[in-house]
Amino acid sequence: MTAVVPPDIDITGVGRSYRGRSRTTDALRDIDLSVARHEFVAFLGPSGCGKSTLLRLMTGLDQPDVGTIRLRGQSPRTFRRTGALGIAFQDPALLPWRSVARNLALPLQVLGRRVRPADQAIRTLLKRVGLDGYEDALPGQLSGGMRQRAALARALVTDPSVLLLDEPFGALDQITRRMLNIELQRIWSSQRITTVLMTHGIDEAAFLADRIVVMHARPGRIARIVDVPFPRPRDPALFGHPDFTAFCEHLMHAMQAPGP
Incomplete structure (x- = not known):
């Protein structure tokens, strides 16, 4: 009997709120997701939907108010201290x-x-x-x-065994961003690192990911999870293919549609 490999990332019932002077803002509510070993998952959503907050929780730089996050069975802080977690943000720092x-x-x-x-x-x-x-x-x-x-x-x-990316190409021009998307796919294909990408780039998510988690805001929550239908490896010509364009339109509607 084949052994069942547990997920590399396990997010269960996670919520995070921030208290201001006059009100409390729910940054995230009821986030549940498992990311399998060697999987590439993109979180797609507009600014303010909680993507960066969730990534900070996954890195251990912040703590959820409720719920748990485990990276290969360990807390994010413990996992990060082993050197098994790679992190890149929008600011190269x-x-x-x-x-x-x-x-x-x-x-x-x-x-x-x-x-x-x-x-x-x-x-x-x-x-x-x-x-x-x-x-x-x-x-x-x-x-x-x-x-x-x-x-x-x-x-x-x-x-690292797990790579977390928070809008790493978000501040770049479209041409440079696409070149780095192609570069990132090449690196991922050669190393198969379990990867989570936070992005508001629809074509970026569609080109890179195995699954796309569509986020809605106020509160930040998972609206839909969409499987990417294109086989790997993905040629850069895919960006101009009609099926790719249609899939990106589908993702746009999913972002705009009322969530659960």
Whole structure:
């Protein structure tokens, strides 16, 4: 009998509220979701629907008021301390006084691992994200897209089992964003890291994910979960295919339709 592999991410009954001076805002309510090992799940929704709040809860940077989150059976904080969790945000947050290679080395140094910026593993990872030759460059010398590539490489440097991405390409122009979507798919296909992406980009979610979790706001909640019908690997030409356009229209209607 084949052993059942438990989910890498298990979210059960999660809610989070914030109290202001005059009222309480429900940022999230009744979030239930399991993400299987090697699965790529995108949370899709407009600003204010709780995507970033949920990601912070998944990273252990914040705590839910109710419910539980487990990453491979551990609390997010415990899991993060092992180095098995990679995280990238919309702001690359690279240290401006450290070279690209030294920025990548930082998570390993925090974990107490012996590493040098010139180590082959770091150079190989920079080559994988298209930054070969920029090891010694400072963040201020890079374009926005290159800084996001460096941030993605830094999220991968600890060889994580789970990768959490919060609008990592949201501030980029459409051309650069699409190029990085293609790059991220290539990296995911080669490593099959369990990945959760928070995005408001419909075509981005449709191109990258196995399943798309459509979020509605006030309170932030799951409205629908949609399976992506396109087989892998996905060629960049898919962006212009009529079936892809129709699927993105379907997702748009799902975002706009009244939720449960």
